[in-house]
Amino acid sequence: MVTLQKSKWKHFWNGWDSLNRSKEVLYSYTKKISEINPLQFFHNGSANFKGQRFFWTNRARNEMIVGLGITLQFSSNENGKERYLEIEKRWKQIVANSFCHSPNSHIGPYMFGGFSFDPKRERTPLWEKFAHTEFVLPTVMLTIKDDEAFLTYNFFTDTSKEKVNQTLLLEEALLKDGTHSYGSSELSSFLEMDPIEWKQSIEEVKRRIVAGHMDKVVLARELRTKFLDSINVESVLSILLEEQPSCYVFAFEREDNCFIGASPEQLVQKESEIVKSMCLAGSIARGKTIAEDENLGDTLLSDSKNLQEHDFVVQMISNSLKAVCQQVTTGDRPKLYKLKHIQHLFTSVIGELKDDVSIFQLIERLHPTPALGGYPKEISLETIREVEVLDRGWYAGPIGWMNLKGDGEFAVAIRSALLQEKEASLFAGCGIVENSDPESEYEETRIKFKPMLSALGGIRHHDSNE
Numbered sequence: 181m182v183t184l185q186k187s188k189w190k191h192f193w194n195g196w197d198s199l200n201r202s203k204e205v206l207y208s209y210t211k212k213i214s215e216i217n218p219l220q221f222f223h224n225g226s227a228n229f230k231g232q233r234f235f236w237t238n239r240a241r242n243e244m245i246v247g248l249g250i251t252l253q254f255s256s257n258e259n260g261k262e263r264y265l266e267i268e269k270r271w272k273q274i275v276a277n278s279f280c281h282s283p284n285s286h287i288g289p290y291m292f293g294g295f296s297f298d299p300k301r302e303r304t305p306l307w308e309k310f311a312h313t314e315f316v317l318p319t320v321m322l323t324i325k326d327d328e329a330f331l332t333y334n335f336f337t338d339t340s341k342e343k344v345n346q347t348l349l350l351e352e353a354l355l356k357d358g359t360h361s362y363g364s365s366e367l368s369s370f371l372e373m374d375p376i377e378w379k380q381s382i383e384e385v386k387r388r389i390v391a392g393h394m395d396k397v398v399l400a401r402e403l404r405t406k407f408l409d410s411i412n413v414e415s416v417l418s419i420l421l422e423e424q425p426s427c428y429v430f431a432f433e434r435e436d437n438c439f440i441g442a443s444p445e446q447l448v449q450k451e452s453e454i455v456k457s458m459c460l461a462g463s464i465a466r467g468k469t470i471a472e473d474e475n476l477g478d479t480l481l482s483d484s485k486n487l488q489e490h491d492f493v494v495q496m497i498s499n500s501l502k503a504v505c506q507q508v509t510t511g512d513r514p515k516l517y518k519l520k521h522i523q524h525l526f527t528s529v530i531g532e533l534k535d536d537v538s539i540f541q542l543i544e545r546l547h548p549t550p551a552l553g554g555y556p557k558e559i560s561l562e563t564i565r566e567v568e569v570l571d572r573g574w575y576a577g578p579i580g581w582m583n584l585k586g587d588g589e590f591a592v593a594i595r596s597a598l599l600q601e602k603e604a605s606l607f608a609g610c611g612i613v614e615n616s617d618p619e620s621e622y623e624e625t626r627i628k629f630k631p632m633l634s635a636l637g638g639i640r641h642h643d644s645n646e
C-alpha cells in the first residue's frame with residue numbers, strides 16, 4: 181500500500197484518531213489551498229469519480245463548489261411536503277453528529293442536489309437515473325469563496341483507514357494544473373418534440389384562463405438532439421461559463437447522465453435570517469444593434485402581456501415571504517435582466533425571517549413560483565400534468581446546496597438539458613396568460629433553447645431552421 185507523507189496529514193489523522201467511535205459520526209476536514217480553476221478540478225475528478233460529480237457557481241461567480249464522490253446520498257420519492265422535510269431532518273442529524281475541522285467557519289461540508297419539478301408526475305424512463313429528490317454529501321469538495329479556495333474531505337467514521345488513505349492520495353492529481361480545450365462533439369440530429377401539439381396546448385390553456393380557471397400556466401417543450409460522440413460535460417460547462425455571465429452554472433452527474441444548465445433565476449438564498457428571491461418572468465429577444473436592443477427592452481418594460489406575466493410572480497413570491505418575514509422589500513417596478521440571447525423582466529425580493537424557518541421550508545413555500553408553474557399554484561400544476569406531454573424531470577425544479585449552518589442557495593433549473601452520452605434533451609417553457617399568442621410563445625422557447633444549444637455546439641443547426 182502506498183502511504184501518505186505523514187507530516188502533511190498529521191493534523192487530519194490526529195482529528196480522525198481522536199473521534200469517539202461508539203457511534204458513527206461525520207468527520208469533515210477542510211484546509212485552505214492555493215486557488216485552482218474549478219473546471220480543471222472537476223475534470224481532474226473524472227478519473228476516479230466520473231458519474232458522481234457536481235459543479236455549481238453562483239451568478240456573481242464569487243462562490244463555486246465542486247463535489248466529487250458520494251459519502252452520503254439522500255434521496256426521496258415522497259410526493260408532498262415530506263420530500264423537503266425528510267431530507268432536511270436527515271441532514272440535521274448528520275450535522276448534530278459531526279466533527280468538522282475548518283480554518284473558516286463558513287466553509288465545510290455542503291449537501292448539494294435538487295428536486296424534480298413535480299413529484300406527483302410519474303417518472304418516465306428519460307429521468308430514471310434521477311430520484312424526485314436527491315442530495316449528496318460529496319467525499320471531496322472544492323469550495324471557492326471570494327478568491328479563497330478550500331478543499332474539504334468528508335468521511336464517516338466507519339470508513340476503513342485504507343479507504344480514507346486512498347482518497348487522500350488522490351489530492352495531487354485532483355489539484356493538478358493544466359490548460360485544456362475540451363473536445364466537443366458534432367451534432368447529428370435535432371428533433372423538436374410535437375411543436376404543433378404544443379401550440380394547440382397553448383390554445384387549450386388560454387381557453388381555460390379565459391373561462392376563469394386560473395390566471396397563468398407555464399408550458400414547456402423539449403428538444404432532442406443526437407451527437408456523433410459522447411457529449412463532453414467539461415466542454416459544455418466551459419462554454420456556459422464563458423457565454424452566460426450573470427447565470428448560475430450547474431451540473432449534477434448520475435452515472436452516465438448529467439443534468440446541466442445555466443440559469444439566471446434564483447429561487448431562494450438564505451444567509452442567517454436574510455432571505456433573497458427573485459421574480460423573473462416576461463421575455464423579449466436581444467437586439468442586433470444597441471439601438472434595437474434598447475428598443476426591445478423599452479417595449480418589454482411597457483408591454484402589458486409581459487407585465488401581467490411578471491406581476492403574478494411578484495405577488496406570489498412577496499406574499500409567500502411576507503408570511504414568514506418581518507419585513508419584505510420588493511423592487512417597485514420591474515427592471516431588465518439582459519442575457520446573451522434574451523432579456524427578461526425582473527424584480528428583486530429580500531426579506532428578514534421572523535421565525536426559525538429553514539431553507540427547505542422556504543423552497544417548499546416558493547416552488548414552483550408562477551414563473552415556472554403558474555397562478556394559482558395547484559390548479560396550474562394540475563393543468564400542466566394534464567396538457568403537457570413531456571416529463572420535466574428536474575427541469576424547472578430547485579437545484580442548489582445547503583451548508584452546516586443551514587444557509588444555502590437554490591436556483592431554478594431552467595436553460596438546462598439532460599445529457600445522456602450521445603444524446604441530450606433540452607427544455608424550455610414560457611408563461612401563458614390570456615393574451616398569449618402561440619406563435620410568439622413558440623419563438624420565445626426557441627430563444628430559450630439557445631444557451632444550451634450553443635454550449636452543445638448545435639446553434640448553427642437551430643438557426644438554419646429560421
Ligand SMILES: C=C(O[C@@H]1C=C(C(=O)O)C=C[C@H]1O)C(=O)O
Nearest residue numbers: 461462463551594608609610611
Ligand atoms: C420557463 C422558462 O423561463 C421562465 C419563463 C419566462 C417567461 O415566460 O417570460 C421568463 C423567465 C423564466 O422564469 C425557461 O427558460 O424554460
Ligand SMILES: [Mg+2]
Nearest residue numbers: 462463610611
Ligand atoms: Mg414569457
